[in-house]
Amino acid sequence: MIERPVVDVIVELRDVFSGNVMTPAEKRLRVKQLREELSYKQIDREMIPYLVRINRFPFIATTQSCCGHGGHRELRSGRKARTWAYLDFRSGLTPAETIDWILRPLCDKFPEENEIRMDLALECGSLRYVVWLSNDIWRAQLEYLICLLSGIALSRRPEKER
Numbered sequence: 569m570i571e572r573p574v575v576d577v578i579v580e581l582r583d584v585f586s587g588n589v590m591t592p593a594e595k596r597l598r599v600k601q602l603r604e605e606l607s608y609k610q611i612d613r614e615m616i617p618y619l620v621r622i623n624r625f626p627f628i629a630t631t632q633s634c635c636g637h638g639g640h641r642e643l644r645s646g647r648k649a650r651t652w653a654y655l656d657f658r659s660g661l662t663p664a665e666t667i668d669w670i671l672r673p674l675c676d677k678f679p680e681e682n683e684i685r686m687d688l689a690l691e692c693g694s695l696r697y698v699v700w701l702s703n704d705i706w707r708a709q710l711e712y713l714i715c716l717l718s719g720i721a722l723s724r725r726p727e728k729e730r
Contacts, residue, residue, distance in 0.1 A: 588695040590629060590658040598629035598658065612637075618655075618710045625717045627660035627724070631696060636703040652685070653706035655699045655713070661720070663695060669720050670713070674699065677712055684709060 590598075602623055605611050611619065612635040619630050636653035659666040671686050678684040685700035701709045 588663050590627075590660040592626075592660075594658065595626065595629050595660065598631065599623055602630065618707075618714070621714050622655075622657070622710075622717065625721055627720065628657055628717060629660075630655060630657045631691075632656035636701070636706060651703060653701040653703055655701065655710065656689075657697050657699075658694065659697060666697060670716055671697065671699070673716055674709070674713060678702070678705070678709060 602611075602619065606616065612633065614635040615633045619633060622628060622630055633655050634653055636651050659670070661669065674684055675686065683702045683705065687698040687700070689696040689698055699709075699713070
């Protein structure tokens, strides 16, 4: 197989990952990547049921995740540091909708600083959302996220289908 020049790959990715809103083409690619990672068992087993449910929604695609693996790790100094579970995703909603309909309600539901944190990241110029979840309650946090996504999906359906 002939290797393609990196520039060609970047141009192709630029066309698929078009800015701050995930396109349908990117969604298809992300779902394909998730299936491949599942087949190679490269995903934390505990996260799989949540990732499958989240990726069923057409306006969101997970990009990375971790279940936190136990909650604490020992630093070289001997002190223990908290580890976090996390979910990294792209959104087909506008950034304002993603913040108002997903991120803000998550923060409101889990208001303590040690319960949830949010980061925004740029990947090749495309906006990614990172939700850092408490190791103690990450399953409940993901269940609440799925409830939010269900509500968004219902509200976006045409009136006659509701």
